[in-house]
Every structure is written in structure tokens, then in C-alpha cells.
Amino acid sequence: MQYLTQEKALSLFFDPTIPPQRATFTRMDEVEKSLEGLKLLANENNWKGVVHLTLILSETYKDDLEISLQIKLIQIIGLIKLELYSRAQDSLQKLGNLNSKQYFYETYPAKFPNRKGSFVPFTLRVLQAEFPYFQGDYDKALENLYTLHSNCIQEIGEIKKKIEDFGGKYPETITEINSPNSLYDQNFMIQNNFETKSNYSIEDIIELTINTVGNVDDLETAKESLSLLEKRSSMILFKIINIHIFQNDFELALNHLNNLYLKFPSDHFLSSTIGRIYLKLGDIESAKKAFEFVEKITGATSIFSKSNSGLVQIALGNYRQARDIFQEIYDNDPNNISALNNLALMHFYTCNLEKAIFTLETFIRKDPVQNLQKVIVNNLSGLYDLGCDNSEEKKKVLSLVYDSYKL
Amino acid sequence: MTNKLQSNISKGKQSTVVEDPHLITVRMIKLSTPDFFLNFPMTCEEPEPLHKIFPHSRPSTYQKVGEMAEGQCALGFSDFLIFPEETEDVYLSEEFRCYISIFNHSTQYVSKLSVKVEMRSLTQIYNLVDSTNKPLDKLAPGKHHDYLIQQEAKKPEDHSITCTVWYQKLDGETKTIKTSLNFRVSSPLSLETKIHTIKTLSLEKVFLESRIENKTNHPLFLENIKFEPSAYFEMEDLNQIKNDGNDNDDDNDNGNDNDNDDDKQKQKKQDGTFSGLSYLQKNNHRQYLFKFKPKEKFAAKSRQISNLGYLSISWRTLFGNLGHLQTREFLRDVEANQVIEVIVSKIPEKIYVEKPFEIECEIQNLSNQEMDLKMIFFKEKMKGIMISGLSSFDIGRVQPQSSVKVPLQLFPLAPGLQNITGFGISDIISGRSSGIKDLISVFVEREN
Numbered sequence: 001m002q003y004l005t006q007e008k009a010l011s012l013f014f015d016p017t018i019p020p021q022r023a024t025f026t027r028m029d030e031v032e033k034s035l036e037g038l039k040l041l042a043n044e045n046n047w048k049g050v051v052h053l054t055l056i057l058s059e060t061y062k063d064d065l066e067i068s069l070q071i072k073l074i075q076i077i078g079l080i081k082l083e084l085y086s087r088a089q090d091s092l093q094k095l096g097n098l099n100s101k102q103y104f105y106e107t108y109p110a111k112f113p114n115r116k117g118s119f120v121p122f123t124l125r126v127l128q129a130e131f132p133y134f135q136g137d138y139d140k141a142l143e144n145l146y147t148l149h150s151n152c153i154q155e156i157g158e159i160k161k162k163i164e165d166f167g168g169k170y171p172e173t174i175t176e177i178n179s180p181n182s183l184y185d186q187n188f189m190i191q192n193n194f195e196t197k198s199n200y201s202i203e204d205i206i207e208l209t210i211n212t213v214g215n216v217d218d219l220e221t222a223k224e225s226l227s228l229l230e231k232r233s234s235m236i237l238f239k240i241i242n243i244h245i246f247q248n249d250f251e252l253a254l255n256h257l258n259n260l261y262l263k264f265p266s267d268h269f270l271s272s273t274i275g276r277i278y279l280k281l282g283d284i285e286s287a288k289k290a291f292e293f294v295e296k297i298t299g300a301t302s303i304f305s306k307s308n309s310g311l312v313q314i315a316l317g318n319y320r321q322a323r324d325i326f327q328e329i330y331d332n333d334p335n336n337i338s339a340l341n342n343l344a345l346m347h348f349y350t351c352n353l354e355k356a357i358f359t360l361e362t363f364i365r366k367d368p369v370q371n372l373q374k375v376i377v378n379n380l381s382g383l384y385d386l387g388c389d390n391s392e393e394k395k396k397v398l399s400l401v402y403d404s405y406k407l
Numbered sequence: 408m409t410n411k412l413q414s415n416i417s418k419g420k421q422s423t424v425v426e427d428p429h430l431i432t433v434r435m436i437k438l439s440t441p442d443f444f445l446n447f448p449m450t451c452e453e454p455e456p457l458h459k460i461f462p463h464s465r466p467s468t469y470q471k472v473g474e475m476a477e478g479q480c481a482l483g484f485s486d487f488l489i490f491p492e493e494t495e496d497v498y499l500s501e502e503f504r505c506y507i508s509i510f511n512h513s514t515q516y517v518s519k520l521s522v523k524v525e526m527r528s529l530t531q532i533y534n535l536v537d538s539t540n541k542p543l544d545k546l547a548p549g550k551h552h553d554y555l556i557q558q559e560a561k562k563p564e565d566h567s568i569t570c571t572v573w574y575q576k577l578d579g580e581t582k583t584i585k586t587s588l589n590f591r592v593s594s595p596l597s598l599e600t601k602i603h604t605i606k607t608l609s610l611e612k613v614f615l616e617s618r619i620e621n622k623t624n625h626p627l628f629l630e631n632i633k634f635e636p637s638a639y640f641e642m643e644d645l646n647q648i649k650n651d652g653n654d655n656d657d658d659n660d661n662g663n664d665n666d667n668d669d670d671k672q673k674q675k676k677q678d679g680t681f682s683g684l685s686y687l688q689k690n691n692h693r694q695y696l697f698k699f700k701p702k703e704k705f706a707a708k709s710r711q712i713s714n715l716g717y718l719s720i721s722w723r724t725l726f727g728n729l730g731h732l733q734t735r736e737f738l739r740d741v742e743a744n745q746v747i748e749v750i751v752s753k754i755p756e757k758i759y760v761e762k763p764f765e766i767e768c769e770i771q772n773l774s775n776q777e778m779d780l781k782m783i784f785f786k787e788k789m790k791g792i793m794i795s796g797l798s799s800f801d802i803g804r805v806q807p808q809s810s811v812k813v814p815l816q817l818f819p820l821a822p823g824l825q826n827i828t829g830f831g832i833s834d835i836i837s838g839r840s841s842g843i844k845d846l847i848s849v850f851v852e853r854e855n
Contacts, residue, residue, distance in 0.1 A: 251684045311486060337487075345441055353551050
């Protein structure tokens with residue numbers, strides 16, 4: 001097999017007459033040496049650039065305690081994305097105990113008069129807790145995450161008391177999926193265009209990362225804090241659920257999801273997830289019941305219901321029907337990656353290996369910047385292995401193409 | 408993330424018939440069902456700088472979202488499926504899938520392509536595909552002709568799937584290519600069963616204890632565990648908690664657990680004694696308990712009947728892949744041609760350690776001749792409970808089809824579950840003896 005360069009790989013994969021849409025990569029020295037610059041690099045998945053810039057910035061901002069931690073957080077995220085786990089661990093260990101005095105405003109009365117609480121970014125706490133996952137110690141990660149979660153629950157309890165003290169109320173079950181107390185980021189729009197300017201100033205960032213229970217002085221802040229804490233709790237819980245699914249501990253995963261579902265009964269995403277776990281387990285009947293809830297909320301013709309029914313057809317061995325369903329979803333929504341992916345797999349299961357390969361290749365060629373996802377690449381490689389004589393070369397080409405878009 | 412691409416698929420062994428290069432390639436792969444993509448999520452909180460890149464968003468049906476790369480969403484688990492892995496293991500009674508891809512890698516057409524796929528085990532041959540009567544007219548260069556075989560693995564033996572393809576080149580030359588794939592079918596469950604018989608004055612009771620262990624590499628969802636009793640016995644499934652509204656109707660002995668869901672039609676759903684989901688992780692096991700009583704009309708003969716029935720187990724794995732096993736019939740020990748029967752007719756409510764107690768045995772002469780019986784105790788066979796008194800004594804004459812009651816003084820040496828055993832009864836007249844009897848188990852308590 002000849003030695004392949006990225007250039008050659010790109011010319012082999014894409015139509016040589018139409019130059020493919022290249023990913024734009026900003027070089028590290030082209031960006032502003034600030035948090036904004038970091039965001040730009042991160043947005044392009046240029047994690048090497050991110051890590052390098054954080055090294056420079058940590059020198060520049062070393063006297064600013066709050067920003068140093070934000071930079072540190074971004075650095076650790078970058079190292080994790082680059083799979084440089086031992087360096088990430090070093091960085092984490094250097095931070096020491098995140099609950100120690102050095103990370104509290106009260107320790108620096110001269111710099112932060114009248115400020116209380118911790119300025120550790122919440123994601124940093126979570127990263128520290130879940131880090132054993134990246135080293136294969138799933139039980140330790142779970143233990144840490146459960147501890148963090150119970151701290152969160154405790155804080156939520158305290159905030160609720162404060163709300164009651166202020167004479168306010170908080171909902172027990174939340175039926176509006178977009179409510180402020182929902183599980184997810186309220187304002188995150190699905191077709192979001194990345195904005196180069198953040199909506200938050202540095203002051204805002206820092207204000208909201210403090211330990212919220214300490215500084216709650218009125219009903220409004222209390223309610224906002226509750227909303228934030230609920231999201232934090234769900235963030236941790238989702239990671240816990242993910243690890244349980246990974247370890248085939250379906251019962252534990254379902255317990256958590258069912259509890260969440262009781263609190264958020266109109267959240268059909270939860271219901272769909274519950275159904276999928278039942279499918280993973282093999283309990284088709286329970287999966288169908290869960291999917292019925294989804295239908296009740298979104299209607300039988302929604303993408304969600306259709307996708308779920310496609311999965312049920314796969315479980316029943318009806319690959320043709322499943323294929324038709326995913327084709328229908330994709331026809332109505334050509335941006336739907338999972339439908340396309342599943343459609344390709346169903347082509348395969350209906351003995352049409354060629355079409356499966358063609359579907360995925362065309363999809364990547366259509367818009368490589370958006371569509372070159374790891375899952376798609378892996379699936380296509382598996383299909384190449386089965387369907388092509390020169391599968392090694394094709395996989396190498398694909399891998400180089402992927403690299404050139406992901407840096 | 409690095410590019411960990413799918414590992415190599417084992418290609419079927421190719422045994423080419425001639426040295427000439429072939430125009431087609433045949434590839435075979437055993438597949439599992441598809442699986443879901445699972446990705447550990449990275450999420451950032453709203454005000455943090457990287458929040459837009461790692462939002463805490465819905466575990467959605469994945470749609471193209473700006474920077475939400477690689478199926479990441481809040482949960483890392485959506486409806487994305489991944490290409491199935493090649494399975495190493497094939498388990499008895501589960502359906503396995505084999506994809507056969509016939510690819511024309513040359514630049515010419517091939518014609519009259521016929522395919523025969525056979526699966527062989529030590530004992531059987533299955534014809535899975537046979538298109539020799541209707542061969543494919545033409546296979547263009549660069550095109551595939553594929554099959555997906557789905558077959559239930561019926562025997563725990565070595566199997567091989569052989570695919571033979573005949574085709575004709577443009578110049579008329581016919582060629583054959585044969586590829587095979589070997590695999591072993593293993594048993595997914597291991598079953599250990601114990602049968603206990605308790606003989607009392609009235610009908611005897613038989614308990615069947617079955618330990619089911621998951622020997623596969625993946626979790627099993629136990630859809631249905633059902634015992635089908637033979638015609639002679641009534642069975643009670645002790646793996647359910649009866650919820651008839653009477654709380655004292657709880658008939659559980661050891662809290663053995665099962666979530667048997669085949670009575671979904673019943674309004675009051677019976678709770679299984681297992682809590683939670685009915686699934687077994689790899690190498691985990693569960694124990695099930697069933698109780699049998701001989702049916703009224705068979706009461707007299709019941710002691711001679713050994714067939715209890717069989718156990719029927721059905722399970723599912725990933726994406727509902729079904730497996731089903733039926734055991735052989737369970738036979739309990741019965742003594743054939745038993746002429747002397749001993750049962751306990753009286754026994755105290757409580758038995759305390761190192762406190763002598765008395766039981767009454769009823770010794771039955773089941774034959775048609777008069778017997779002159781003698782009871783002998785074998786000290787070395789009596790473990791926890793000793794006879795207190797003579798180690799052998801005459802019982803006397805017993806008429807045919809009648810019985811005699813004999814009191815026995817016993818002394819328990821140790822607490823806990825003990826057997827009253829280690830004695831035999833012989834007939835002086837005929838010389839026949841009953842063999843060493845295991846009379847009954849008792850629970851010896853400590854006195855407070």
C-alpha cells in the first residue's frame with residue numbers, strides 16, 4: 001500500500017473536480033490571546049492549539065485567580081480531548097483539593113471584599129470527580145459522581161427552604177419542557193449558529209460560578225440558583241446513567257431515569273431513552289410501553305415517535321420496515337444524522353451492502369465539515385471491511401480525511 | 408479522540424479449487440444485532456467559556472447541531488446505532504446472523520452465478536441457501552450479491568458454514584469457490600437442580616430447587632421461567648408473592664425471586680419475589696423454587712411416580728434476540744418395589760438441642776405377605792440426632808397392607824437443620840430390608 005498523505009487521501013475520497021469544503025483552521029498565533037481566542041480554537045476542534053494557548057494564558061493571567069481556574073478548566077478539557085490523560089491528571093492534581101481555602105473568596109478579603117463562596121467552576125468539580133472514568137476506573141468515577149450529586153441535592157434542599165422562607169414557591173413536577181427548571185439548558189437552540197462573541201462578560205461568568213447557596217439574598221436569586229442547581233444535578237445524573245448503561249447495569253440506569261421521569265413527565269426525551277434501554281436489555285414489551293408515552297406527548301408522526309418505532313422494528317427483525325421508516329425520516333429532514341446512519345445500517349441488514357456504503361459516503365461528501373462524525377466513520381469502516389477488497393486502503397483514506405477535518 | 412477504526416473482520420477460510428485467480432471474492436462474517444452508540448458526555452455549564460461547544464442539551468433524536476459532534480448530547484446515548492461487532496460467541500437456541508457477501512472484484516462480467524450455503528454440525532446438515540436451480544444471470548464488475556443468513560443454533564456443538572459459489576467467466580470457463588466459517592455453539596445457561604422430598608403422614612411434598620446461571624458474555628433478560636408439571640402433580644410456583652388481599656397468604660419459604668410475567672392478563676399482577684428487573688448479568692445466577700403435590704387421584708401411587716415435569720426458560724438479549732430452552736424431565740428418586748415404608752406420624756412442635764424427644768413412626772407393610780420386622784440403627788450414619796436406647800430391636804409381625812406404630816426416643820446433638828436418618832428395617836421372614844432410611848429433616852433449636 002502506497003504511502004498516503006492527507007492531500008492524496010482527500011483527492012481519492014472526494015470528487016477531484018469539485019474541491020471539497022475544507023475545514024478552516026485558525027492557527028494559534030492568529031487568534032486573540034484571551035478566553036475568546038480559546039473559544040475560537042475549541043470551536044474548530046483545534047485542541048492542540050487550545051492547550052498551547054492555555055499555557056501562554058496561564059502565565060499572562062496568573063495573578064487573576066478566577067480566570068486562572070477557567071483557563072485551567074479549558075486546558076484539562078483540551079488534554080482529555082487529545083486523550084493525554086496522564087497530563088490531564090497532573091494538571092488536576094496540581095489543583096489540589098477544590099474545597100480548600102485557597103479557592104474561596106473569603107480567603108482574599110483585600111481582593112474580593114464582601115464576596116463569599118467558592119470560585120471553582122462547576123465543570124471542574126465534575127471533571128475531577130469523573131476523571132477515573134478516563135483511566136478505566138469506572139467504580140471510582142461512579143463513587144465520586146454520586147458524592148457530588150448528593151452534595152448538589154443537599155444544596156437544592158437548602159435553596160428550597162430559602163425560597164419558602166422568602167415566601168415563594170417551586171414546582172414539584174415540571175410539565176413544561178422548556179421551563180426554567182427543566183433538565184437542560186433553557187435557551188439552547190438546536191439550530192444555533194456559533195457566535196464568536198459570548199453573551200456573557202467575564203464578570204457574569206464569575207458571578208454565577210460561585211457557591212450559590214451562600215450568597216442568596218432574595219427570592220429571585222434563590223429561584224435562579226434553584227434552576228442552576230437542578231441543571232447541575234441532572235448533568236451529574238446523566239453522567240452516572242451513562243456509566244451504568246456502559247456497565248450493563250440497566251436497572252440502576254432505569255431507576256434514575258424513572259425518578260427523573262416522575263419529576264418531568266412531559267419530557268419525551270427521557271421516555272425515549274428509557275425505551276432504548278429496554279431495547280438494549282431485550283425487553284421489547286416495556287420498550288413499546290415507554291415509546292407509547294412519547295407518542296402521547298409528541299404525536300404518532302413526530303420524528304421521535306418514528307425513530308422509536310424504527311428501533312422496535314429492528315428488534316422484531318423487520319429490517320425492511322425499519323429501513324423504510326428511517327428513509328421517511330431522512331426524506332423529511334435531510335439534516336438528521338442519526339436517521340441517515342440508521343438507514344445505512346438497515347440497507348446493510350437488507351443485504352444491500354453497496355447501498356449502505358454509498359449512503360454513508362455520499363453523506364460525508366455532501367458536507368464533510370458537519371457530517372464527518374466518528375460514529376459514521378466507524379460504521380463506514382466496518383462496511384468497507386466486509387464489502388471491499390482493498391478495505392485497508394479505503395479505511396486509511398477515510399481515516400486521513402477524518403483527521404484533516406478534525407485536527 | 409483518536410481514530411480507533413473497526414478491527415479486522417475474520418475472513419472465511421478460502422480453499423480455492425484451482426490456481427487461477429478468481430474473479431469474485433466471498434466474505435462471510437457472523438454478526439450480532441446492532442447496538443447503540445454510547446459516548447461519555449462532556450458538558451459545560453452555561454456561563455463557562457466552552458458552554459456553546461459542550462452544551463447540556465437534550466438526549467435527543469440526534470439532529471445536526473452546530474458543534475455537537477460525535478453524537479454528544481447530555482446523556483451520550485441517543486438513537487444512533489453502530490455497525491454490529493463480529494460475534495465470537497454463538498449460544499444455543501439464539502438466532503445468529505451470518506452475512507455473506509459475494510463481490511465481483513474483476514473488470515469482467517460473470518454469469519450463471521449460483522450459490523449454495525450449508526451449515527454443518529456433528530450431527531446435522533442444514534441447507535440454508537440453494538440457488539442452483541435459479542442461478543443469477545449476470546454479476547457486473549464491482550457489484551455485490553449478498554445474503555443474510557439467520558439461523559437458530561440448535562445443538563451445542565462445533566458448526567461450520569460453507570458457502571460454495573459456481574460461476575462462469577466470459578470465455579465460458581466455470582469456476583467454483585468455496586469458503587467456510589467455523590464456530591462453536593455453547594450453552595448459555597447452566598442449570599443445577601436439587602429435589603427434596605418431604606414425607607409426612609398426609610400427602611408427601613416435593614420441592615424442586617433450580618439454580619440458573621448466565622454463562623454468556625452479555626446480560627440476559629429472563630422473559631419467562633415456567634415449570635410445566637407432569638400429569639401426576641400439582642405445581643405451586645413459589646417464586647410469586649400472592650396478592651389476593653390476604654396478607655397472610657404469603658407462601659414463601661426462602662424468599663427466592665422471580666419476576667414471572669406470563670399472567671399479564673390478571674388484574675392483580677402477582678409480584679415476583681425478585682425485586683426489580685428480571686435480568687441476569689454475566690456469571691450471575693438466580694434460584695427458583697417450585698412445590699409439587701401429587702394430584703388427589705394419584706395419591707396412592709404417588710410414591711412410585713418420579714416424573715415431575717420440565718422447566719421452560721425463555722430469554723432475550725440485545726435488541727430482543729430470543730433464546731429458548733426446555734430442560735429434560737426432572738425425575739425424583741423413588742424406590743421401586745418398595746415393600747416397607749416408614750413415615751413420621753407424630754413429632755413434637757419444637758426440638759431443643761441436647762434435650763431428648765420422642766417421635767412416632769408408622770411402619771407400613773406394602774407387600775402381600777406377612778412380615779416380621781426388626782429395626783436397626785447404624786451409629787456411624789446418625790450424625791446430628793442419635794437414637795437414645797437400643798440400637799436394634801424387634802418390631803414384631805405386621806400383616807400385609809397394614810402398619811404398626813413405633814415410638815422412637817431421639818437425642819439431638821447439635822443445633823440447626825438435622826436429619827433423622829441412619830436406620831433400616833428388615834424383614835426376618837423374607838430377608839428383605841428397606842435400606843438406610845432418611846426419615847425427615849428437623850430444625851433443632853437452642854434453648855434460650
